[in-house]
Amino acid sequence: MASQSPQNQASLYVPENIxxxxxxxxxxxxSMSAITxxxxxxxxxxxxxGFIFYAxxxxxxxxLIWSIKTNANPGIYFRNGSDVWTEGVFGGLFSYVLFWTLLYGIVHVYD
Amino acid sequence: MSTVIIGKILGWIGFITLLHSTYSTYEHLSYLKAVEKVPNDMPIEIIVECLFSVIIFAVSVILVAGPLKPILMKNEMVKKSIDKVDTRPSFNTFNHRGRIIKSSLG
Incomplete structure (x- = not known):
């Protein structure tokens, strides 16, 4: 696998499914960022x-993704198996902060 | 398909419990304000309800999202027939068995 050129590597995978x-x-x-x-x-x-709660x-x-969606075998669905743990975590942090401050303001600040 | 419906029902349960815990927190804080106490700790019932709704919602979102697809090309090619693969425009076959069949007929 490692001896193949990058072009052959690319044709190993189906881009639409990735x-x-x-x-x-x-x-x-x-969705989970908004709810948490x-x-x-x-x-x-x-x-x-709050950040510890997000982590x-x-x-x-x-x-849950690893166990339910990939059946503990993420290598079938992602090029790197560790993508299932890191994909979109930092992008979700911003929507998390948005909803955190919104609900904190509604419940705890204004009455 | 039925897992999507179960996921949607669980999602509504999670959403309603989250709304209820929001309202309970609000009521608790206004009660503390009315009796002029300093709010220090949240009641354990509200915390448990809130965390319960988060867990229910996590399961529901994962059920609603639908299955992942395997990305390896060799798993995908197993489902395709050889005729389907051969009829792509960049790979026209001119030297095929039709010539032999035609000559053997004629």
């Missing part, structure tokens, strides 16, 4: 505890 998998993972990540951000705002987390829920989401 795009479909990344799209599915991004959908899961962004809302939960952090409701619980009234501030400062570092914990991101690990939970990754574990």
């Amino acid at each position: 795009v479909h998998n990344v799209k599915t993972i991004t959908f899961i990540r962004s 951000g809302s939960a952090a705002g409701i619980l009234g987390l501030t400062g570092y505890s 914990l829920t991101a690990i939970l989401t990754s574990f």
Whole structure:
């Protein structure tokens, strides 16, 4: 496998299916960011505890994707097996902060 | 298809419990304000409800998202017939068996 040229490497994979998998993972990540951000705002987390909560829920989401979506075998669906743990985590952080501050403001600040 | 429906039902359950815990937190804080206490800790019921709704929602989103597709070309080619592969425009075959069949008929 390593001796092949990059062009042969590319023809080993189906590009449409790679795009479909990344799209599915991004959908899961962004939905979970919105929901966990809302939960952090409701619980009234501030400062570092909110980011720790995001890290914990991101690990939970990754574990659920790994166990339910890929049946503990991510190599079939991603070129790197570790993509299932890292894909879209930092993009989701921004929507997390958005929903966190929104719900914190609604519940804890204004009354 | 049925997993999508189960996922949607779970999603609505998660959404409703999340809304309810929002309203409970709001009520709790306004009660504390009315009796002039300083809010320190959230009640454990609200925390449990909120985390429960997050877990329900995680499962529902994963069920709704639909299955992933295998990316290896050799798994994809197993499903295709040889005629389907040969009829792509950049790979026209001119030297095929039709000539022999025609000559043997004539």
